[in-house]
Amino acid sequence: MEISAAGRLEVRVTPGDVGKRVSVRRLADPGAPGAKFTDTVGVLTSWDDGVLVITRKDGEVVRVPESSLVAGKVIPAAPARRRGPAASYEELARVTARAWRPVESERLGEWELRAAAEPVPRDGTAPGSSAPERPQEAAAGRRAGFTRRANSVLALGDPGMPLDEALAAVRRWYGERGLPAYVQAATGAEGTQEALCAQLEARGWVREVTAELWVGALAPVADRAEGDEVVLSRTADAGWLARYRRTGPGEVALRVLGSGPSVWFASVPGGGRHAPPAAIGRCVVDGRWAGFAAVEVAPEQRRRGLATAVMAALARRALEEGASAAWLQVETDNAAARRLYAGMGFAVHHAYHHYREPGAGRQGSP
Structure with a gap:
């Protein structure tokens, strides 16, 4: 935490630091006797109406009331990794996408909409399997996608339009193919998409299985x-x-x-x-x-x-x-x-x- 020369904790983050990596300390339960502190480290993705939104490296979104802050500061963009080959997030995102190529894709600005799906038979079984599909999958236009990696939007760069318009276009595109829309986004390294994750969650998009890329x-x-x-x-x-x-x-x-x-x-x-x-x-x-x-x-x-x-x-x-x-x-x-x-x-x-x-x-x- 940031401590002044007089030994006092100070808040040295402002709304102008949105997009930067920060560390903040807040009162866990303001007004309660024997107040306890909670520390949060992540990317400051918004600061509106007296609430800070911080996205941790694991994708968890934490909302911190401004009134509960007791200390805070901006810290380096990402911690240095101690081992493994050097690589940017964008390089790895493109390499991994090429390893799971979709059957069908379309550009939306710099985003890539990706699909690889097969019809679900009338009896609700997965293609090539005797096991029933989940009811919601069998009902979703009779289509089943193989692996989310080939059935999601690779959201690198600018979609070329405001986010709400882009998400509406994404939902239409997948809906035409009988598939739910998924957007893939990353956290925890320099150049990852903490802001996009927070914006998706604010719009009601549901974060499903979190995985990690290791090198x-x-x-x-x-x-x-x-x-x-x-x-x-x-x-x-x-x-x-x-x-x-x-x-x-x-x-x-x-x-x-x-x-x-x-x-x-x-x-x-x-x-x-x-x-x-x-x-x-x-x-x-x-x-x-x-x-x-x-x-x-x-x-x-x-x-x-x-x-x-x-x-x-x-x-x-x-x-x-x-x-x-x-x-x-x-x-x-x-x-x-x-x-x-x-x-x-x-x-x-x-x-x-x-x-x-x-x-x-x-x-x-x-």
């Missing part, structure tokens, strides 16, 4: 000891798809999985001739970057190092193609995956969020 050097992953046989292929065969946890992908899903500048699929053969693989993984090589995804291990085969073996084999192939850095996406509640990736030298770069339009049913996977 790391590629060579240490490739140097992991070889163990079980890992088979690499340019296509996802029936065995690979049988192990993939998002079972029964249809034609559109297969197109998304196979998209990207240079895509590789890895499998560790199962125990029997016709058994699904014991483990699988996917890697997209794009310039200096190798992106890992779909690393899955059969429950009975876990704790054998198969996920590490799959990633090491994919990393070695990516190095041969000239990559030197790696990225992956992991949900915040996936403790096992986070331990694995941290042990390989990966570190969090930023958090990203998918905001669903007001009143629409939840759909798809991250």
Whole structure:
């Protein structure tokens, strides 16, 4: 906190600091005996009608009454990361988008509207699956999107019109395709979109699964000891798809999985001739970057190092193609995956969020 020469706490933030990263201290319960203080660090996204809105690096929006402030100051734009390759948020956002290419896209100014959806059969089952879809998905124009990453707006830059008009155009575009509208936005690094997140929440858009993008050097992953046989292929065969946890992908899903500048699929053969693989993984090589995804291990085969073996084999192939850095996406509640990736030298770069339009049913996977 900011302390004056006289030892008093001072508020040294003003409405002119909107858009900057700040640290503030406030009374948690003004007027109560034995008052307690609460500290908040994040981007000051607005200061209107006596209320400060601060967006934390994990996307949480905190509203702080001006009357409760006891101290505050502007702090550096983003903390320095201690490890991992240097990269801007925009570079990583574009690289990750190319790894999950939509079937259909359209520009709205600098924004990209992205869709990859298949019709839902009349019985309400997911394409290629015997499992019923959620009722709201089956009713939403009989369409189901495969992964939010290929069914959301990549909101980089200026949409070329006021935000409310842009969001209305987004909702129309997805509505014409029988899909709920999603906007992807990020927090927690220099150049991320805390202001957009706060504006979406103020308009009733619902933040769904928060995930993180982690980065790391590629060579240490490739140097992991070889163990079980890992088979690499340019296509996802029936065995690979049988192990993939998002079972029964249809034609559109297969197109998304196979998209990207240079895509590789890895499998560790199962125990029997016709058994699904014991483990699988996917890697997209794009310039200096190798992106890992779909690393899955059969429950009975876990704790054998198969996920590490799959990633090491994919990393070695990516190095041969000239990559030197790696990225992956992991949900915040996936403790096992986070331990694995941290042990390989990966570190969090930023958090990203998918905001669903007001009143629409939840759909798809991250």
